[in-house]
Amino acid sequence: MSVDHGDITDRLVETSEWTDQDLLAHGIPINDVPFVSIGGGVGSFAMVDLLRIAGVGVSRIRVISDLDTPSQTYEYLASNSQIRPDHRLRSDSGSVIDCPWGWPGYALRESWASKRPGAAAQVLTEPLLADWYTPTAGQVYASLHRESQRISWPSVLWPGVARHVRKRIGGGYFVLFTPPDGAAETKRIAVRCRFVHLAVGYPGVRFLDDLQRYRATHGDFQRVVNAYEPHDHVYAEMRQRPCTVLVRGAGIVASRVLQRLIDDREQHGAQTTIVHLFRNYPTGPQGDKATFRRPATKGWVYQGFNFPKAAWGGQLRDRLEGLEGRERAALLDQLGGTNTAPRRYWRDQLERGGARGFYRQARGVVQHVAPVEVGRQIRTTLTNPDGSTGQLDADFIIDATGLEANIEEHRVLNDLLTHAGAGRNPKGRLDVERDFRVRGCDNGDGAMFASGSATLGGYYAGVDSFLGLQYASLRIHDALAAAGFGTRIGVRRSVSQWVKWARNVAP
Amino acid sequence: MTPTLAGRIQTRLALLGTVGVVWTAIIGLVLGRPYRALFTALLIVAVVGIAWEVLYHAVQQFRWEKDWPTLLGLVVAVPEGIATWLLLKAGIPWDVGEVPAGTFLTMFVTVWLLVWAIANGPLQIVALRWRYRGGRFLGGW
Numbered sequence: 001m002s003v004d005h006g007d008i009t010d011r012l013v014e015t016s017e018w019t020d021q022d023l024l025a026h027g028i029p030i031n032d033v034p035f036v037s038i039g040g041g042v043g044s045f046a047m048v049d050l051l052r053i054a055g056v057g058v059s060r061i062r063v064i065s066d067l068d069t070p071s072q073t074y075e076y077l078a079s080n081s082q083i084r085p086d087h088r089l090r091s092d093s094g095s096v097i098d099c100p101w102g103w104p105g106y107a108l109r110e111s112w113a114s115k116r117p118g119a120a121a122q123v124l125t126e127p128l129l130a131d132w133y134t135p136t137a138g139q140v141y142a143s144l145h146r147e148s149q150r151i152s153w154p155s156v157l158w159p160g161v162a163r164h165v166r167k168r169i170g171g172g173y174f175v176l177f178t179p180p181d182g183a184a185e186t187k188r189i190a191v192r193c194r195f196v197h198l199a200v201g202y203p204g205v206r207f208l209d210d211l212q213r214y215r216a217t218h219g220d221f222q223r224v225v226n227a228y229e230p231h232d233h234v235y236a237e238m239r240q241r242p243c244t245v246l247v248r249g250a251g252i253v254a255s256r257v258l259q260r261l262i263d264d265r266e267q268h269g270a271q272t273t274i275v276h277l278f279r280n281y282p283t284g285p286q287g288d289k290a291t292f293r294r295p296a297t298k299g300w301v302y303q304g305f306n307f308p309k310a311a312w313g314g315q316l317r318d319r320l321e322g323l324e325g326r327e328r329a330a331l332l333d334q335l336g337g338t339n340t341a342p343r344r345y346w347r348d349q350l351e352r353g354g355a356r357g358f359y360r361q362a363r364g365v366v367q368h369v370a371p372v373e374v375g376r377q378i379r380t381t382l383t384n385p386d387g388s389t390g391q392l393d394a395d396f397i398i399d400a401t402g403l404e405a406n407i408e409e410h411r412v413l414n415d416l417l418t419h420a421g422a423g424r425n426p427k428g429r430l431d432v433e434r435d436f437r438v439r440g441c442d443n444g445d446g447a448m449f450a451s452g453s454a455t456l457g458g459y460y461a462g463v464d465s466f467l468g469l470q471y472a473s474l475r476i477h478d479a480l481a482a483a484g485f486g487t488r489i490g491v492r493r494s495v496s497q498w499v500k501w502a503r504n505v506a507p
Numbered sequence: 508m509t510p511t512l513a514g515r516i517q518t519r520l521a522l523l524g525t526v527g528v529v530w531t532a533i534i535g536l537v538l539g540r541p542y543r544a545l546f547t548a549l550l551i552v553a554v555v556g557i558a559w560e561v562l563y564h565a566v567q568q569f570r571w572e573k574d575w576p577t578l579l580g581l582v583v584a585v586p587e588g589i590a591t592w593l594l595l596k597a598g599i600p601w602d603v604g605e606v607p608a609g610t611f612l613t614m615f616v617t618v619w620l621l622v623w624a625i626a627n628g629p630l631q632i633v634a635l636r637w638r639y640r641g642g643r644f645l646g647g648w
Contacts, residue, residue: 094628094638101635103628125578291568303571310573313639314509434648471639475648491633498632 006186008163008176016419017167018174020192028176028190033062034485036175036193038162038412040065041073042097043199043452045148046469050100050477052151052507053497054486061156062191064177070153071144073201077403078137081227081253082260085138090252090305090341093123093133095312095467097140098147100474101498102467106135109143131343132304140466150504158191159183164415165196171444195485197476198430198438198450199469202403203410205229208248211399214369214378223378224369227253227400234396239264242271246380246392249400250278250300255340257400258359262349265358274359275392277380280338281363287334295342298350299361302342307335311461312468321434321459329426332461338401364390369397407454416441420448427457434459435479436472447483449476508626509574510567514642515560521644522622522630523553530621531614538610544595544603545614551591551600552618559587577627584619591615 005027012018012026023030035051037044044063051061067073083089093105104112107123123133148154160177168174175191205228207215214224225231227249238245238261247257254276264270278299286301287293295302310316316335323331340346353359364382372379372393380392407429408414416422416430421440425431431439432455441448451472453464462468481488489497500507510518531545538545563583567575592611595603631638640648 101631102638103631105628108628123577126576127572128576128578287571292571294571308572308574310509310641312509314514314641315511315573316509317639318511318641474636474639478648489635494635495632 007188013164017169019169023174023176023190027186028188029186030174030190030192032192033060034193035061035195035197035480036173036191037061037063037197037199038065038165038175039063039199039201039452040067040070040157041199041201041452042070042144042466043201043469043472044197045070045144045153046097046100046466046473047197047199047451047476048153048156049098049147049151050470050473050489051480051486053100053493053501054477054481054489055493055507056486058152058155062158062193063153063156064158064160064162064175064191066159066161066180069145070148071141075137075141077228080230081400082256083137085141086136087256088134089137089140091134091140091466092305092309093119093135095465095470096143097466097470098143099501100470101494101501102470106139107133110135110139127304127342132341134341146504147501150501151507160189162200162412163188165198165412165420165448166415167420167441167443168192168446172446173443173448194446195480195483196446196448198412198416198448198454199452200410200412200454202405202453203407203413204405206402206404208366208399208401210366210369211248211397218371220371220378223376223395224397225399227257227398228403231398234398235260235264235270238272238396239268239270242273243395244273244275244377244393245396245398246275246277246378246394247398247400248277248279249338249402250280250340251338251400251402252306252340253402254400255343255346257398259346259349262353262359266349266352272358274353275362275394276359277362277364277366277382277392279363279365281361281385292334294339299363301337301339303339304341305462306339306465307461311335312465312471317460320461323459325426328459329457332427332457335461362390362392403453410454413454416448422448425455425457429457430454432458435475437476437479445483447479449479451476508577508580508638509572509641510564511641511643512560512564513646514640515564516557517644518626518630518637518642519556519560520553522626523549523556523618526622526625527553527618530618534614534617538613541603541606541610544606544611547601547603548591548595548611548615549618551594552587552615555590555594556587559583580623580627581619584616584623588612588615588619 037047040063093107094102096102107119110119122130126132160179162177164176166174172194173196205226211224281299282296285293286296364384367381369380377393382390384390422438423431430450432450436449436451438448438450455463527549531549535542535545
């Protein structure tokens with residue numbers, strides 16, 4: 001059998017564990033680096049930041065990624081969902097992605113930079129007298145960029161797309177990746193490592209099934225859009241002519257999309273009519289006792305962040321750590337699920353919209369979506385709460401229901417499930433231990449870790465957040481230090497490194 | 508903050524036992540060195556504070572977020588200050604003689620503000636894992 005020099009073969013792919021010789025026989029060069037992070041987004045960044053602070057040199061870390069900067073994907077998705085650099089994220093002041101210590105937080109820094117006390121006053125009085133403080137996206141990006149330069153991020157980056165992570169016979173792992181065209185002599189490159197960290201983010205955007213069917217059947221990608229894909233043309237057209245738009249979803253992205261639509265109406269003269277379709281429509285607080293009750297009204301469920309705050313580092317974190325299986329999944333559903341932030345600006349907008357008739361709520365379960373027979377509109381046929389059939393016609397449909405996708409849609413994760421012994425947690429994602437070690441994937445003195453959205457359903461709720469990524473990094477760092485990789489960050493190192501961080505000098 | 512009950516108690520005792528002691532020693536110089544009274548007050552805040560923390564923890568259960576907003580950390584100084592003053596005047600745990608209200612107030616308010624400010628951020632520079640552990644220093648992850 002002939003083998004392309006430096007490429008994989010079906011036989012190699014079907015072999016679950018590889019030897020050094022397997023790769024050499026294929027002409028694939030092998031590089032040695034003890035720690036490899038796959039992804040290169042915010043999750044990899046949080047991990048590398050902590051390792052660098054723990055004294056691990058750049059030569060001992062590599063990040064395999066096709067992203068130019070750690071915030072690239074984040075910025076893309078945030079921007080599409082209408083959060084531009086001067087808009088505010090849904091993130092706590094202390095969830096400081098460029099500073100594992102969390103202090104000073106974004107609010108203090110914003111006040112310091114602007115010489116105005118507003119942000120600091122807000123964080124002092126949140127959420128009792130003011131809305132939760134949240135930083136602007138631009139502030140987060142700028143500080144993340146600064147920190148990535150400080151820790152020499154470009155030096156640890158290996159451009160490429162990871163294809164396989166396989167156990168190495170004899171211990172550790174091989175990470176096989178495809179470098180950019182023309183960047184290397186071989187089509188694939190292998191890294192032999194002791195530790196692997198997976199932070200691959202979302203495999204893709206999740207579309208509602210009925211909208212997916214509509215797009216596939218009618219080839220219409222312009223009028224039925226997902227909030228996480230580029231869709232500015234929708235707002236542009238709605239500024240040009242009176243339109244009706246159907247918004248689906250009741251989470252934070254739906255809130256932001258509605259804000260954009262109403263801002264366009266109130267500030268730029270758009271004549272848009274908004275129909276907002278709810279599948280579930282809570283009308284009163286959720287929860288069966290006074291000590292477990294979440295505010296909900298007019299279809300919306302409200303909490304500051306995507307989980308209650310204590311899930312990141314309080315009694316709810318402790319409680320989740322003690323739960324297994326279905327019990328854990330059930331609590332995660334109760335704490336999370338579809339919810340949005342209680343912001344006065346948004347509530348006021350919707351109140352005005354309801355009173356003036358340009359914002360209307362509808363409830364029901366969609367049966368199917370199809371073009372109307374005459375004209376350009378799209379008709380959504382649904383089952384109303386009383387069982388009758390209803391119809392909603394709109395010029396555009398914006399799916400703001402979420403980003404989730406199955407982990408097997410990601411090539412590397414799917415490969416792990418098939419060949420490396422990884423399993424699924426109660427929510428179907430990658431099964432990890434409390435310290436984010438991927439269960440079933442230990443190999444000799446090597447260990448594999450994962451953080452981010454792929455691990456939702458594990459012992460920690462807020463995995464897909466700045467603070468959650470930093471928490472995972474800290475747990476992984478502790479596990480690595482116990483295994484002899486890096487020195488555990490104790491009091492003295494923590495303080496001295498914070499001073500370096502504050503002075504913006506290399507760790 | 509998102510404290511657990513153990514975290515509340517540990518944080519209170521740790522901060523009063525370090526920052527509180529040092530600051531009380533310093534402010535005592537300015538106040539004419541009524542150290543017996545000042546350190547008794549500090550002891551009351553620490554010991555009776557354990558009972559206060561149980562109460563705060565109970566109140567926290569009625570918050571969905573199971574958090575303790577920054578502002579509440581300031582507001583509760585009022586009842587705690589009053590209770591500490593009353594105990595001090597009643598000679599509990601022991602008689603400390605005459606203490607001018609202004610002296611007590613100066614010490615109590617400055618200690619409280621200092622501990623509150625440190626607990627709301629700078630403490631994390633020293634204790635990187637503290638905020639994730641609900642304010643616990645001991646007992647592992």
